[in-house]
Amino acid sequence: MLKHWPPLNALRGFEAAARLGSFHKAAEALNLTQSAISQQIRSLESYLEQPLFHRTGRSVSLTDAGHDLLSTTQTLLQQLAVGIRRLDQYRKPNQLVVNTTPAFARHWLLPRLADFHQRYPEVDLWLFTSFEVPDMASETIDLAIRDDIGAQAECSFSVLHQDLLYPACHPDLAAQGRTTLHGEREMDWSHWQVEGGEDVGQQGKGLNFSDPGLLLEAAGEGLGIALVSQLLAQRLVAQGQLQALSAQRVRGPAWSCLVHRDSQDDPQARRFLEWLKVALAG
Template sequence: MLKHWPPLNALRGFEAAARLGSFHKAAEALNLTQSAISQQIRSLESYLEQPLFHRNGRSVSLTDAGHDLLSTTQSMLQQLAVGIRRLDQYRKPNQLVVNTTPAFARHWLLPRLGDFRQRCPEVDLWLFTSFEVPDMASQTIDLAIRDDLSAQAECSFSVLHQDQLYPACQPSLPAAGRCTLHGEREMDWSHWQVEGGEDVGQQGKGLNFSDPGLLLDAACEGLGIALVSQLLAQRAVAEGRLQALSPQRVRGPAWACLVHRDSQDDPLARGFLEWLRGELG
């Protein structure tokens, strides 16, 4: 990587002069004097230690090095412009940035967002999903709702819902030779056994999933039996895509919330949390 970069203004002046084929037209386009453009080009050529333009009176044309640099500069300036425009999303007046897991977003939150939009149309929600717990102190996140949270500095922490787990599969899946689907943490069958769960034909071999959302999807697709979250499986059960293999329930993960201190008095965050608590029951 270069230790020193040419000034951005010099690159903008070069790009305009190269694109328009004239120092004079470049000066008009950038609202500068022609002498300022000429100075920018000379400083850039001095930095690169080679000419970028052939000069013939008032007309200029690119050297081979200039043609090469033009494509690079235009690509860089375009990417920079897109990146700067994208920053507008961080200063929307009614934006609320919510972090959660992909599984919670897909199986629980997404089916209910229509209701939230009707109740709180003023909230410009940005749903940011991640497998890893965010660092609320260093990331631009108003609140996080996850099943793997613990207290963090500069945040309020509260448990919203204590989940339960049970074994389930697709209703039409034959009982004979059912594959066992394995998850991680509480969704592992060892947790079911430690909590005193009955034998439903689970085996040590089978298919393994690190994402509880994919585990639930696999069970709904008829790939086997799985230990699923009662919270996340609500919709699949209601739609007849999943059925319980036992009336027994065991302790699941605790769904908790972190609210950054800068958002604790924000009416948008309070409104979202009130709606969320009401939906979780």
């Protein structure tokens, strides 16, 4: 990391002059004097301790170092412009930022978002997924719906749904020689055994997945048997891609909600939570 950075204005002046091939045209494009552009580029060359332009009368052309810096500068300025434009989303009056896991978003929430949008078209929902639990005190998040969270400072906490787990596979999967798919936390077969689950032919070896959503999709694709979330598997079961291997169910994760204190009285958050609770109970 550089200890000292060249001024942003000098980089803008350099980029304009290099792109347009003229200090005069760069000055016109940036509403500056030609003298100001010349000074910016001289200060940048002094900082870099090497020339960036060949100067021949009124014409200028880039040195090799100038060509190299132009590519870097254009990328930098473009990324900065995109980042600044992206900040507009934080000014939307009806915006609601919801954090959840990729598995919940993909397998449960996404298929139901059309219903939410139809009921509450005024809510500008921003769905932010992450594998890691967010720090609600430092991140711009109104509420989080996850199966891996507990109470946090500056938030209200509530359990929305107690999930159940069961072993499942694709209906066409052969009865013998099935590969065992392994997940983490409650989706690990050791949890099924500790909870008294019956033997369905699971083995210690097989394929391993850290993402429960990917584990569920692998089972639906016929890659093997897996311990799946009853909540998240609903769509694949309805589509005929998954069938249970046992009538037994064991305790799964608790889907819980964190609502930031600044959003507890927000009507957008209230509407989303009301809709969510009805949908989870359905």
